[in-house]
Amino acid sequence: MFVGRKRELEALDRYYKQDAFQFAVFYGRRRIGKTTLINQFRKDKKAVYFVAIESTAKENLELLSNQILSTLAPDAPKNPFGSFTEAFDYCFQTAKRERIIFVIDEYPYLAESDKAVSSILQAAIDKNKDNSKLFLILCGSSMSFMENQVLGYKSPLYGRRTCQFKICLLHTMNPLKCFRVLPTKRK
Ligand SMILES: Nc1ncnc2c1ncn2[C@@H]1O[C@H](COP(=O)(O)OP(=O)(O)O)[C@@H](O)[C@H]1O
Numbered sequence: 067m068f069v070g071r072k073r074e075l076e077a078l079d080r081y082y083k084q085d086a087f088q089f090a091v092f093y094g095r096r097r098i099g100k101t102t103l104i105n106q107f108r109k110d111k112k113a114v115y116f117v118a119i120e121s122t123a124k125e126n127l128e129l130l131s132n133q134i135l136s137t138l139a140p141d142a143p144k145n146p147f148g149s150f151t152e153a154f155d156y157c158f159q160t161a162k163r164e165r166i167i168f169v170i171d172e173y174p175y176l177a178e179s180d181k182a183v184s185s186i187l188q189a190a191i192d193k194n195k196d197n198s199k200l201f202l203i204l205c206g207s208s209m210s211f212m213e214n215q216v217l218g219y220k221s222p223l224y225g226r227r228t229c230q231f232k233i234c235l236l237h238t239m240n241p242l243k244c245f246r247v248l249p250t251k252r253k
């Protein structure tokens with residue numbers, strides 16, 4: 067059962083309804099609820115959801131290609147794209163016609179598998195953002211990576227994001243808050 071995150075979901079829906087390119091950055095500690103929130107947001111929407119793995123660029127490209135084609139061209143053969151440039155371009159091009167959410171979860175693993183990925187993504191954003199309705203989401207649990215290498219001034223992606231969500235502990239899951247809501251009986 068999904069609980070809470072009302073404020074985040076309302077904000078995401080507002081951005082979604084704008085029907086223009088969006089680039090959201092999600093970050094926060096592991097097991098804090100980032101993936102669950104993204105899954106709740108993308109429910110009933112057309113969305114490519116890819117979780118990067120701690121592996122080679124080749125393997126990540128194969129998995130990414132499979133996710134993109136399964137969602138956007140289910141009847142096409144699942145041949146991997148030749149490069150990340152081609153894979154990202156395919157998403158941006160398809161999103162010229164319709165709103166598509168494109169999630170890269172565990173983004174630091176992808177960026178570490180190929181040092182050029184953030185630059186490739188930056189080039190795709192700059193080329194397509196004015197005529198694509200892609201809703202790009204990069205998500206990561208490594209706070210330092212996301213703050214420095216995605217949001218930070220030295221990142222190729224600096225200044226491209228249209229919104230960011232630092233995901234914190236849910237109040238309803240915080241035992242201290244529960245204690246306050248349910249005080250113990252005094253005798
Ligand atoms: N909003 C929520 N409602 C209910 N359960 C949640 C919620 N957010 C997280 N959880 C639970 O906490 C666990 C960890 O969440 P997850 O989204 O996988 O974290 P993260 O992606 O940040 O590592 C999940 O198993 C999920 O069931």
Ligand SMILES: [Mg+2]
Nearest residue numbers: 100101102171
């Ligand atoms: Mg996760």
